[in-house]
Amino acid sequence: MKILGIDEAGRGSVLGPLVVCGVAVEEDRVKYLERLGLKDSKKISPKRRLSLSRKIERIAECHTVNITALDIDTLRSRDVNLNEIEKIAINQIIGNSNPSTCFIDSMDVKPERLASELESMHSQLNVVSEHKADDHYPIVSAASIVAKVERDRAIQNIRKTYPDVGSGYPSDPKTIEFLKTLSQETPNELPEFIRRSWATVERILK
Known part of the structure; x- marks a missing residue:
């Protein structure tokens, strides 16, 4: 079995x-x-x-x-x-x-x-x-x-392209900082590996 x-x-x-x-x-x-x-x-x-x-x-x-x-x-x-x-x-x-x-x-x-x-x-x-x-x-x-x-x-x-992503979890300050920087630099061109439907990401993009 x-x-x-x-x-x-x-x-x-x-x-x-x-x-x-x-x-x-x-x-x-x-x-x-x-x-x-x-x-x-x-x-x-x-x-x-x-x-x-x-x-x-x-x-x-x-x-x-x-x-x-x-x-x-x-x-x-x-x-x-x-x-x-x-x-x-x-x-x-x-x-x-x-x-x-x-x-x-x-x-x-x-x-x-x-x-x-x-x-x-x-x-x-x-x-x-x-x-x-x-x-x-x-x-x-x-x-x-x-x-x-x-x-x-x-x-x-x-990380080969984005070295500063951190662990990827909302509790990680490095990940949050990465998302904030990215949203300021290219708000309309976020990479596909980001879960845009997550509340954390939606808050940052506002």
């Missing part, structure tokens, strides 16, 4: 993609993931994340979906909220990996609602949906790590 862990990186960022990752492995191979001593990607250094990501990819199937800032803005303009956007990626990953059980770090305030919805869409699938699942299940920790590495890679690509 194949099990799947799903997590994301970049959900709250004002720039760059939202990366959703699924890590799938046969149940008898989960022990190899457990031996890596995995935990939430945010608690691991970037260098360690990269090393673990490579090991995870050798042990398991990794399915990543990059939802660009432009995709997010386009869908939000059609009244598709972020949870629904993330679910599009989740359903794609489930379809590609065909697991019997899926462990997921729930973005829904009611994890049981997400589990019920996914089970209704995928027959024969058992869903375990919890908040902070990346702290409790190594397979979700693995997905968290691979997603974060993929997201970090995207931000590094942005």
Whole structure:
């Protein structure tokens, strides 16, 4: 039986993609993931994340979906909220990996609602949906790590052209300063990696 862990990186960022990752492995191979001593990607250094990501990819199937800032803005303009956007990626990953059980770090305030919805869409699938699942299940920790590495890679690509973007999160003064400077210099030509539909960006552009 194949099990799947799903997590994301970049959900709250004002720039760059939202990366959703699924890590799938046969149940008898989960022990190899457990031996890596995995935990939430945010608690691991970037260098360690990269090393673990490579090991995870050798042990398991990794399915990543990059939802660009432009995709997010386009869908939000059609009244598709972020949870629904993330679910599009989740359903794609489930379809590609065909697991019997899926462990997921729930973005829904009611994890049981997400589990019920996914089970209704995928027959024969058992869903375990919890908040902070990346702290409790190594397979979700693995997905968290691979997603974060993929997201970090995207931000590094942005930094090649815009070195001062910071982390991309609204809590980062460097990112806010970058957005303010850009909005003053080229208010009508913001790069596509900026999530224009975010309240933080809308406030700065006023």
